[in-house]
Amino acid sequence: MKRRFTLLASLALLAASALPVQAQTAFPQKPVTFVVPLAPGGGTDIIARKLAQSLQAIWGQNVVVENIAGASSIIGAQKVARAAPDGYTLLVTTNGAIVGNRFLFKSLPYDPDRDFIPIAQLADIEMVVLTHQSVPANNLKELLALARKEPGKVSYASYGNGSQPHLLFELFAQREKVELIHVPYKGLGPALTAVMAGEAMLTLTGRGTGDAAIRSGKTKVINYNSDNRDPVLPDVPSSREMGFPYFKVATWHGVFAPRGMSPDLLARISRDIQAILRQPDFRDDMIRRAYGTPMRTPEQFAALIAEEVKATAEMVKAAGLKAE
Numbered sequence: 001m002k003r004r005f006t007l008l009a010s011l012a013l014l015a016a017s018a019l020p021v022q023a024q025t026a027f028p029q030k031p032v033t034f035v036v037p038l039a040p041g042g043g044t045d046i047i048a049r050k051l052a053q054s055l056q057a058i059w060g061q062n063v064v065v066e067n068i069a070g071a072s073s074i075i076g077a078q079k080v081a082r083a084a085p086d087g088y089t090l091l092v093t094t095n096g097a098i099v100g101n102r103f104l105f106k107s108l109p110y111d112p113d114r115d116f117i118p119i120a121q122l123a124d125i126e127m128v129v130l131t132h133q134s135v136p137a138n139n140l141k142e143l144l145a146l147a148r149k150e151p152g153k154v155s156y157a158s159y160g161n162g163s164q165p166h167l168l169f170e171l172f173a174q175r176e177k178v179e180l181i182h183v184p185y186k187g188l189g190p191a192l193t194a195v196m197a198g199e200a201m202l203t204l205t206g207r208g209t210g211d212a213a214i215r216s217g218k219t220k221v222i223n224y225n226s227d228n229r230d231p232v233l234p235d236v237p238s239s240r241e242m243g244f245p246y247f248k249v250a251t252w253h254g255v256f257a258p259r260g261m262s263p264d265l266l267a268r269i270s271r272d273i274q275a276i277l278r279q280p281d282f283r284d285d286m287i288r289r290a291y292g293t294p295m296r297t298p299e300q301f302a303a304l305i306a307e308e309v310k311a312t313a314e315m316v317k318a319a320g321l322k323a324e
Contacts, residue, residue, distance in 0.1 A: 013315035027087055027265060031062040033090045034255075037076025039069040043209075043289070046091040047122055050285065054276040065092075073097035075110065081110035085260035087269060091116065093256050099308050103316045104162050106323040109202075116256040118301040119266060120273040123251040127164065128236065129223035130210055131202040132195055140223050140242040143202070147178040155181035157191035157200035164249045165191070165204035167315035168225075172247060174318040195219055206251065207232065208290025222245050225249060232290070253291075254301060270298050 034054070045067060052063035065141045068076035077097040083089035091097070098112045110116075116120045129140070137143040148152045158165040161184060173180045183200045185191040192210060194200045196218040205213070207230065213219050225248040227240040239247040255273060257266060276282055277293050286293045296304065 027268060028059050028061045030088065031064055032059070032087065033089050034063060034065045034316055035076045035080050035089060036065055036067050036092050037069065037097055038067065038093070040067045043125075043291075044092060044094055044253050045322050046289075047286075049290075050282065051092070051255075051273065051276060053188055054279070055272060056225070058275070069170075072101055072104065074105070074110075076100065077101075077116075078109045080256070080258055082117040083258045085258045085262075087257065087261065087265050090119070090257055090269075092253065094251055094253055095308065098254075098256070098305060099312055100162065101184040102309070103312060103321065104160055107150050115259050117261055117266060118305065119257055119270050120298065121193060121294050121296045121301045121304070122253040122255060122273070122277070123286055123293055124207065124250045125206040125291055125321070126230070126248070127204050127225040128210065128221045128233070129202055129225070130192070130205050130213060132198045132200075132221050133220055134198065135201050135222075136219075138220070138222055139237045140239065140244050140247065143186060143222065144176055144178065147173075147176075147180060151244065152179045152181060154178075154202075155183050155200045157194045157203040158184050159191055160184050160186065162316075162319075163320055164251070164318060167319050167321075168204060168247065168249050170319035171315045172244070175246065176275065178276055204249070206290060210292070217299045222291035223247070235291065247281075248258055248316075249311075251295050266298060 034052055036045050036048045038044050045065065048065050052065050055063045067078060073093060074095050077091060077093065080089055080091040102112050131137065137146050154170045156165060160166070166182060166184070169180050175306045183194065185194055188205060188209060191203045192205060192213045195203050196213055196216055205312055214221060219237050221233055223242065224233060224236045226238050227245070229238050229241070230236060232307070239245060239278065274295065277295060283293050
């Protein structure tokens with residue numbers, strides 16, 4: 001009897017000790033935080049909050065968006081890089097923190113390749129070339145001909161040194177052996193205003209973010225920076241179609257985990273996010289905002305980033321930029 005009691009007591013203790021282990025296998029057991037290293041109200045913040053709301057319904061836990069802006073996304077990215085890889089602190093960011101910063105700063109408090117694991121690409125924004133209505137060019141070939149005909153007179157507005165227009169137009173100038181005048185502004189809004197006013201001849205913008213300028217009647221779209229035409233702008237030729245397949249950049253939004261996350265947890269979070277990206281309401285909202293919703297696996301997303309790093313290195317070299 002004593003032996004039987006001892007055996008039952010031992011089994012009870014084993015069962016009790018197993019409960020925490022079983023509980024740990026379920027995710028999430030507490031609120032999850034999305035760190036957005038940018039100010040509230042921007043595109044990344046909007047997408048992060050929409051995703052958070054949808055994940056709450058799946059996970060049965062709160063998903064909190066924490067905006068940690070400043071220092072070109074470095075502060076927020078650093079926080080996630082130092083977080084535990086348990087899925088409760090994730091980074092929702094754009095190209096800047098993962099690709100761009102490595103070329104702009106000599107020293108970063110995180111390694112973009114080593115310290116983050118891609119989980120899911122949420123959206124991408126392919127860009128268009130927008131010119132003042134008076135510019136006598138309706139595609140990239142005509143723009144190139146204009147630059148050759150009038151050396152040093154074709155000007156483009158950028159959002160500052162190292163921004164996408166700066167890098168892409170300098171690569172264009174180098175490859176095609178023409179001179180373009182760089183006019184940097186403090187952000188996309190001022191750059192678009194400058195083109196609308198005729199202060200600069202052209203710039204680069206997302207179709208959605210440039211919608212007001214496009215509809216103003218003061219500008220025209222002469223190129224869609226992709227391999228194929230945009231269904232929304234079917235009359236605008238693409239870069240590849242015009243013979244410039246290298247002429248393309250895109251802004252993407254993605255979710256990243258700190259290094260060390262288990263493959264099983266990574267797959268679980270990625271699978272849940274992919275399910276949301278397939279939801280008609282989510283996709284329709286992204287389309288309204290002129291975002292694409294690519295369905296890439298974590299491995300495909302990682303490969304995309306690697307290709308972008310290589311292409312950006314060439315553009316940085318063409319622009320003569322030095323890390324500071």
